[in-house]
Amino acid sequence: MTKNTIEVNQLAKSYGSKQALNNISFKVREGSCFGLLGPNGAGKSTTMKILSGLLDADTGTVSMFGQGIRKAGNAVKDRLGYVPQSITLYEKLSAYDNLQFFGEMYGVQSASLKRRIGEVLEQVGLADRAKDAITTFSGGMKRRVNIAAALLHRPKLIIMDEPTVGIDPQSRNHIFEMIRTLKNDGVTILYSTHYMEEVEALCDDLTIIDHGQVIAQGELIEVLDRFGTQAVYLELQDGQRPPSLPGSGAPAQKGRGWLLETTNPLSILSQWAQACQSASLQVKQLEIVRPTLEAVFLSLTGTTLRDN
């Protein structure tokens, strides 16, 4: 039977009259990467702070590694690494010295700390910058050191609050690779973001929250299939317009081609193939495409995620 590393039950939290979380529940399977997805202000950070023990919920329960977090205290904290949204590093100190500080704070044995700092810097791709002051680092590199700090004590669960906000593509790729490696090593990851494509690239399961409420959750593929609409993508030579299909609505332009949402993609695909052949149009690409999370969010809320 699958074990759950986290079980969140009916969690609610208000700040004054502002209800940030309205009875949210979800489960994170051991060894999975779980996406907590939602627009700005949805309640992601509030959830993660409660899970990390930095904030108390008003009502609801959280268990980790099979224990209620309130009672378990340090037994849970020792196995948890938390990467906050804001970067918390000493700018004038080197990456190595920062990690030494965090290692001591996390209680890493001093005999093994030096080796461990070398390992985590390697993991985040910054081994060659160990002796450089943080002030000389790019935003993305700082974020990677911030992540390295949370890995020092070899946590079995890592909670990451929007680790890729405002960073360069190279750092983003490093973070993605690192997450995949951690997952292969059996570490459970709770990953919060408002970038849909990151969840599509990294996560096995997800919960989408909006205004403090769960609006969809499950396995990624299952959520896409349950809430999304399939579509057919057609791209023609030299940006030609696609032939119109009677009774099928207008396709939307997508990149260099056109996307037609449909409940019967096979029929649309074959109608388009025949129409293009009859009209001697040169097809560059014609395929059935899975719905995206962006489309799922739009269909559930009527708004796009980034515009919120």
Ligand SMILES: Nc1ncnc2c1ncn2[C@@H]1O[C@H](COP(=O)(O)OP(=O)(O)OP(=O)(O)O)[C@@H](O)[C@H]1O
């Ligand atoms: N300390 C606070 N005092 C008052 N309101 C708060 C506080 N922290 C968060 N909120 C409000 O609670 C709601 C949820 O905020 P939260 O930071 O959890 O969202 P989020 O999904 O993490 O957003 P973001 O992606 O912008 O970080 C928002 O409306 C926010 O303004």
